[in-house]
Amino acid sequence: xxxxxxxxxxxxxxxxxxxxxxxxxxxxxxxxxxxxxxxxxxxxxxxxxxxxxxxxxxxxxxxxxxxxxxxxxxxxxxxxxxxxxxxxxxxxxxxxxxxxxxxxxxxxxxxxxxxxxxxxxxxxxxxxxxxxxxxxxxxxxxxxxxxxxxxxxxxxxxxxxxxxxxxxxxxxxxxxxxxxxxxxxxxxxxxxxxxxxxxxxxxxxxxxxxxxxxxxxxxxxxxxxxxxxxxxxxxxxxxxxxxxxxxxxxxxxxxxxxxxxxxxxxxxxxxxxxxxxxxxxxxxxxxxxxxxxxxxxxxxxxxxxxxxxxxxxxxxxxxxxxxxxxxxxxxxxxxxxxxxxxxxxxxxxxxxxxxxxxxxxxxxxxxxxxxxxxxxxxxxxxxxxxxxxxxxxxxxxxxxxxxxxxxxxxxxxxxxxxxx
Ligand code: RNT
Ligand code: ZN
Numbered sequence: 001x002x003x004x005x006x007x008x009x010x011x012x013x014x015x016x017x018x019x020x021x022x023x024x025x026x027x028x029x030x031x032x033x034x035x036x037x038x039x040x041x042x043x044x045x046x047x048x049x050x051x052x053x054x055x056x057x058x059x060x061x062x063x064x065x066x067x068x069x070x071x072x073x074x075x076x077x078x079x080x081x082x083x084x085x086x087x088x089x090x091x092x093x094x095x096x097x098x099x100x101x102x103x104x105x106x107x108x109x110x111x112x113x114x115x116x117x118x119x120x121x122x123x124x125x126x127x128x129x130x131x132x133x134x135x136x137x138x139x140x141x142x143x144x145x146x147x148x149x150x151x152x153x154x155x156x157x158x159x160x161x162x163x164x165x166x167x168x169x170x171x172x173x174x175x176x177x178x179x180x181x182x183x184x185x186x187x188x189x190x191x192x193x194x195x196x197x198x199x200x201x202x203x204x205x206x207x208x209x210x211x212x213x214x215x216x217x218x219x220x221x222x223x224x225x226x227x228x229x230x231x232x233x234x235x236x237x238x239x240x241x242x243x244x245x246x247x248x249x250x251x252x253x254x255x256x257x258x259x260x261x262x263x264x265x266x267x268x269x270x271x272x273x274x275x276x277x278x279x280x281x282x283x284x285x286x287x288x289x290x291x292x293x294x295x296x297x298x299x300x301x302x303x304x305x306x307x308x309x310x311x312x313x314x315x316x317x318x319x320x321x322x323x324x325x326x327x328x329x330x331x332x333x334x335x336x337x338x339x340x341x342x343x344x345x346x347x348x349x350x351x352x353x354x355x356x357x358x359x360x361x362x363x364x365x366x367x368x369x370x371x372x373x374x375x376x377x378x379x380x381x382x383x384x385x386x387x388x389x390x391x392x393x394x395x396x397x398x399x400x401x402x403x404x405x406x407x408x409x410x411x412x413x414x415x416x417x418x419x420x
C-alpha cells in the first residue's frame with residue numbers, strides 16, 4: 001500500500017474513532033512514549049558469549065535450529081539493529097550477564113561494568129536504554145539445581161557475588177544512558193520431587209537476596225526486579241522463588257515484581273494481577289511471553305491473552321509503573337522476525353488498548369450502564385485499528401505490516417545464511 005493510501009485509510013479511521021470520542025492524534029503521541037525492553041536472547045537461543053559450549057539449563061529450553069543464529073556480540077548487535085529498524089519507536093534492550101563482550105576469561109562472580117562497555121557504546125549510538133539480568137543458570141555452579149538458595153557455602157558465595165556484580169553493571173547502564181536500568185533476578189532453584197523442608201530454602205533465598213541488595217544504589221540508575229515461577233522442567237514439585245515469595249519480597253523491600261506471562265497456570269489471567277499488586281507495590285516488570293500449555297516461551301501473537309495485558313495497562317493508567325519486557329525464544333523461525341513479530345504485536349496491543357473511549361466507558365460502568373459497556377467494547381473489535389497502526393509505522397519510518405517481512409528475508413539472504 002502506498003503512502004497516500006496509508007494516509008487516506010488513516011484519515012477515515014481517525015474520523016470513525018472521533019465519532020465515539022477517541023482522539024487518534026493524541027493516542028499516537030501516547031504510544032510513542034512507551035518503551036519496550038526487547039530481550040537480546042531471542043537472537044542466539046540464550047547461549048551468550050561467556051561460555052558458548054555450556055548447555056542451556058535451569059528448566060528452560062529452546063527448540064529448533066533455524067540457520068543464522070548470532071554467534072558473536074557483533075552479530076547480535078547487527079541483528080538487533082535490523083530488528084529495531086522494523087519496530088516503531090525508541091526502546092530498550094535487555095541483556096543477560098552471559099552476554100558480556102570481552103576477550104578476557106571472566107566468570108560470573110568477576111564481571112565488571114567494563115565488560116559491557118561495547119554494549120553501552122552501542123546503546124548510545126542507537127539511542128536506546130539497557131536493562132539487565134543476572135544469569136543464574138547454564139553454569140557448573142548451578143548444576144545442583146540450587147543457586148542463591150543453596151545450602152553449600154561456596155555455591156551461595158559465588159551467586160551472591162554474581163548478584164552484587166549485576167547491580168554495579170545495571171547502575172553503570174543507568175548512569176551512562178541517562179535512564180533507569182531494570183535489573184531482573186530469576187533463579188531456577190527447586191526440587192524435582194517433594195521436599196521435606198520448604199522453609200529453609202526460602203529463608204536462604206531471602207537472606208541471599210538481602211545480602212546482594214545490602215548496598216544502597218540510587219534508584220535513578222537502577223532498581224531490582226524479582227521474577228517468580230510456578231515450576232520448570234526438572235523442577236516440578238517445588239520452586240523456591242514462587243510468586244508469593246517474590247511478591248512479598250518486592251513489597252517489603254521496595255523492589256519491582258516481575259510477572260512473566262508464562263509462569264502461571266495456563267488459565268490464569270496475569271493482567272488481573274497488575275491493579276492488585278500496584279495498590280501496594282512500587283512497580284512491575286513484565287516478561288511478555290506466550291505460553292502454549294505451559295511455559296513454552298512462544299513468540300507473542302496478537303491474541304486475547306496479550307490484549308488483556310495491554311488493555312489493563314492502558315485502562316488502569318499503569319504504563320508509568322510497569323516496565324514492559326519481552327521474553328520468548330523460538331529457534332524454528334527467523335530470529336529477527338521473531339523479535340519483530342513479538343514487539344510489533346505488543347505495541348499493537350497497546351494501541352488497541354488506547355483506541356477506546358476509556359473515560360466514557362468508566363462513566364457508563366460507574367452508573368451501572370453495562371449495556372453500553374458491552375456494546376461499545378464489542379463494536380470496537382471491528383474498528384480500523386490497523387489503519388492507525390500502519391500510519392504510526394509510516395510516521396516512524398518503519399515498514400507497514402505487509403512490507404517488513406521482505407526486509408527480513410533480504411537480510412536472511414545477505415547476512416544470516418552466510419553464517420552457516
Ligand atoms: C525463566 C524466566 C527468565 C528467562 C530469561 C532467559 O523461566 O522466564 O526470565 O526466560 O532470563
Ligand atoms: Zn521471564
